[in-house]
Every structure is written in C-alpha cells, then in structure tokens.
Amino acid sequence: MRIAGIDPGLNATGYGIVEIADDQCRHVAHGVVRTRAADGLARRLVAIRDGVREALAPWSPDAAAVEASFVGVNARSALALGHARAAAILALAAAGLEAHEYAPALVKQTVAGYGRGEKAQIAEMVRLQLGMSATPRPADAADALAVAITHWAHARLER
Numbered sequence: 001m002r003i004a005g006i007d008p009g010l011n012a013t014g015y016g017i018v019e020i021a022d023d024q025c026r027h028v029a030h031g032v033v034r035t036r037a038a039d040g041l042a043r044r045l046v047a048i049r050d051g052v053r054e055a056l057a058p059w060s061p062d063a064a065a066v067e068a069s070f071v072g073v074n075a076r077s078a079l080a081l082g083h084a085r086a087a088a089i090l091a092l093a094a095a096g097l098e099a100h101e102y103a104p105a106l107v108k109q110t111v112a113g114y115g116r117g118e119k120a121q122i123a124e125m126v127r128l129q130l131g132m133s134a135t136p137r138p139a140d141a142a143d144a145l146a147v148a149i150t151h152w153a154h155a156r157l158e159r
Helices: 041-059 075-094 104-112 119-130 139-158
Strands: 002-007 012-021 024-034 063-067 099-102
Touching: 002 041, 002 075, 002 139, 012 041, 012 075, 012 139, 024 041, 024 119, 024 139, 041 075, 063 075, 063 139, 075 099, 099 104, 099 139, 104 119, 104 139, 119 139
Parallel strands: 002 063, 063 099
Antiparallel strands: 002 012, 012 024
C-alpha cells in the first residue's frame, strides 16, 4: 500500500510518498511543487493542482492525507493556505483518492512525540522512521512525509 502525504502552501506544496510492507513504513519519493509569486492566484492554484497530480502519478498511491489548516492571527495567510489546500485536494480527488486530514499538532505528536516540535526535529524523526540516510529536504517535503506517516499510524489504530 502506498500513501501520499501533502503539506499545502501557496508558495511551496510538499508531497511525500511512503510504502507500507510487512508492517513497515518506507520512503518512496518526496518533493515540492513551487509557484511563482508573480503569477496570479488562479495560475498558482492550477500549478499546485497539476503539479501534485503529476508528482503522484508515477507512484499510484492507494491513500492520501493532507495537513489541515492552521488558522493563526493572519487572515490573509490562512486564506492563501486554504486556497492551496483546495488545489491539492482537487488533485487527489482527480486521482480517485479521498483526502484524510490531520491537524499540524497531531502530525507532530505522531511523528515526534510532541505536538509543538520544530521543523528540524520533525524532519529528523521522519528520516529515522523511514530509515533514510539523509534528512528529507526541503522542510515542506519532510512535513508531507510526516503527514503520510501520520495517516499510516492512525489508519492502523482504526483497524
């Protein structure tokens, strides 16, 4: 079984693919879909949708998870994140995948054991859990892998 994780963002949307075999979670692929700030919103959202769809296509994931929105004090940032999430979710839906959502604190808690872990700590825990030789970069891709690991962990608990 392959799981796609998505860490949405208007500037950079991270994606990560893990494979589950023999009750082990292994790294398959990761990367980032970037948009240009100079492009209009619609063009950027299409780029995210198409980029996520193209990045996941070679791996044919069986399940997908997306980091849920975090709403801080900056309404403009929250709205931009919401747009990016929608574009990524549309890409997943076009691939026939339901988007399971996990709050950022739950992802950090699941991967690092602490709901307020720093990005570097999350990336290192992802590296360790997936048996990678190097910490996944950039941080958006490491976060996406953490989302995929979280889905695997919580899906196992539900069974």
